[in-house]
Amino acid sequence: MIPIGIFSVFLLENAGILGAVINMVLGIGGLIILAPWFFRWYFICAGLMFGRTNMAQTKEDEISARLKHLQG
Known part of the structure; x- marks a missing residue:
């Protein structure tokens, strides 16, 4: 991210309106x-705060399956 940030600042300082347009498109x-x-x-997270665990359980199962697949 640091090189992108440096490039973005360089464009804003040296390229004028074209640099601003490029930064807007990248953003x-x-x-x-x-x-x-x-x-x-x-x-x-919002669902968990209100007691709905379906999406969190689905995501947990998805992540567990990925980890098992990576472990072989």
Whole structure:
């Protein structure tokens, strides 16, 4: 992430409006990639706070299956 941050600051300082547009496109692209992951975990946590364990149990089973697959 540090090289991306340095590149982003370089673009903002030296490339003017074009650098700002490139940073905006990179930022929106990053949000599109990270939003589904974030909101899935958010809804799992919110469900646990209100006593709904179905999504958390499903995620736990999914993670357990991945770990068993990685262990051989």
